[in-house]
Amino acid sequence: MCPAMIEFDRVSLQFPTASHPAVHQVSAHIKAGEVVVILGPSGCGKTTLLKLVNRLYEPTQGQIRLEGVPIGQINASPLRQKMGYVMQQSGLFPHMTVFDNIAVVPKLLGWPKAQIRRRIEELLTLVELPPSHYRHRYPAQLSGGQQQRVGLARALAGDPPILLMDEPFGAIDALTRASLQTEVLRLQAQLQKTILFVSHDVEEALRLGDRIMVMNQGEVVQCDTPLALLTHPATDFVHRLLGADDRVRQLSLLSVARVMTPWNPGVVDGHNIPSLGPDQSLRDALSLLLKTGTNALQVTQDGQAVGLITLNQIRAYAQQV
C-alpha cells in the first residue's frame, strides 16, 4: 500500500496549562488529492490538529507522517513549503499590496522576478481577481471575500501539494461563502491538492469534503464520506451534529443518475416536462418537482433525453437510505 499523504498515528497534544488534552489519540490516513473536512463544535481541537500538521505545535504523544516520513524529522521551513495555509481572517500583511502578499513565498524560494510576476498573474486569474484591477491594491481596499481569495492565491503561490484551511470562510456572509466554496471545488478539480479544511458548518463540510473527520473533545469520533456519516452515524453525537434525520440533506448528496429510469419515449411524451441533468442532486430534483407542480422530470445530457425521475421514485429512495 502506498503511504498516506498525511498520516496521524495516535497523536495527542496536552497543553501544560490545560486539564484535558486538546487532541487525544487521533489516528487517520489522508490520501493524496483528498479533501478532508475537520468538523466539530468550538474548542474540540480542530485548529490544534491543523497546527500539529505544519509543526506550529508538537505532539506530546504519537506521530504525524508525511508520505511515510515522520514530520519531526523534516525541518519546519521545508515542511511548511509543502503546505499552503489559509486562515479565517485572511492574515494578509496590511502594509503590502496584493502582489507583494502573494509574492512572499516565491521570493523566499528565490524565484526570478519574471517568474514571480507570471505566477501572480496566473494565480489572480485562477481565483478570479483580474490582475490589472487587483494586484496594486492593499488588503483594506478589498472586501472580506476578495481578501480570502488573495489568501488562497498566496497559499497556492509555491504550488504546495497540501493546503491547510482553517475556517477560511467563517467570517464571510452566506452568499459569498457559497461562491467561495464553489471556487474551492472548481480549483480542486483542476489542481488536485490534498486539503485539510477546518469547519464548524455542517453544510460546508457536506459540500466540500470527500470525507469528514468529526471531532469531539479532542477525539476523532468518526471519519467517513458525507453520505456514510448521514446514513450510518457511529454515535448519537455524530447523528445530532450532522442532522442525520434530515432527509432533504441526504437527498442533496445523491445524484439523479442513481434513481432515474432510462428514458422510454413510448411511455412518456417528453414535451413540456421540466428537465435537469443526471449529475444534479435529488434535492435539486425534488425542488424542481415542487416548483413546477409536476410528478416527473426528464433527465437530459448533452441535449438528449436519457432518463425519467418521478416524485414517487425519490420518495421510495429516501425511505431506503
Ligand SMILES: Nc1ncnc2c1ncn2[C@@H]1O[C@H](COP(=O)(O)OP(=O)(O)OP(=O)(O)O)[C@@H](O)[C@H]1O
Ligand atoms: N495555546 C494553548 N494553550 C492552552 N490551551 C489551548 C491552547 N490553544 C488551544 N487550547 C485549548 O485547546 C482546546 C482546543 O482548541 P482549538 O482551538 O483547537 O479548538 P477548535 O475546535 O479549533 O475551536 P474553534 O472552532 O472555536 O476555533 C480548547 O479547549 C482550547 O481552549
